[in-house]
Amino acid sequence: MSFSLLGKGHAAAELTGFELERDSEEVSVTAQLQFELSSTVEEALLKGIPMVFVAETELLRERWYWYDKSVATSARHFRLAFQPLTRRWRLNISSGAASATGQGLALNQSFDTLQQALAAIKRISRWRVAGANELDPAVRYRFEFRFRLDLGQLPRPFQIGAIGQSEWDISVVRSEFLAPEAAK
Template sequence: MKSAGPDRDGRRGCLRLLAAAALLAAGGGHLPAAQAQAGPAAEVTQLKLERSDDGVFLSAAVRLDLSPPVLDVLDKGIAIHFVAEAELFRERWYWTDRQIGHAARHMRLAYQPLTRRWRLNVSPVPITAAIAGVTLNQNFDSLDEALDAVRRIGRLRIADASEVGEEGERYPVVFRFRLDTSQLPRPFQIGLVGQSDWNVAVERSVQLPLEKMQ
């Protein structure tokens, strides 16, 4: 008689995810009205555009506060993903601005129960299970330390040095930062519909002076 162990384990894992998603959705209904409307806070607090022989780099800092439901998912060992994206433009008086650079940084944050540490994977492309093992990663002793690393976007290479002029010239920059819920397990995505606690997204458009990288 064949054992049904693997299939049974798979069904149990799926049921656990569905149950957790249901609890998450139910928990959202008990939030105070003001908290449910406001959602978590995110704000771009710093942007800096620098040039070196290797290219043009953007550094950013984001104020980010995660809501209790998001922190609860992290505590359960489920990874969450953040995306930082930037566009660099050259102004044209006779037409719309021309995009001269674009870059993205994908970050996957997860708790490692065996080591009791937090791991942050970083990649220029979306992080899937297939590439997670070959991405740049850092380990942290606490969630606060890991989130500090998420909040600081250091020297994101956005364009070739040949695309810009001298230091002091100003260039339009659009910077976006968001929590990517599309990377969550499917049952959680269904349970998050309409929940403002997961709407972590901020965008800032500004003209920045080009500085020489120290």
């Protein structure tokens, strides 16, 4: 018998797999997320309201005399929408926030089921965070990873209604240290 202390409809997120790699060319991250959409979020999707999930990374150089210095940041925006005419799910993955101008590069995919679309969102594979030339090999860095449902991208009435509601809270944060490269 299993039960949840979170209550009905709460959408907690967790990292079930996480790997931060540093090689001679780049620093990359691989992550496996686990979350379920609440019935409220799923219902909004089925009514044609797109949901935007955001994965963000930041690499910080530690400094004892001041705040840590941000060396590299990156973001991925996953815009998930249901297409009622075709009864398919559309996922747009881009490096910037969705805008009215439609500028920037984006990967667009269609899926038959919501589960297939969510599986693509939950799997982040070898995402390049920083190039080796941006890092000092002798310095230790702190790496921050954040994933969340971006409530700021919802229509205004939903933003107001979602404040403080646990069924709209899908987020996870992870912090790791990136050790200096071993002496060669």
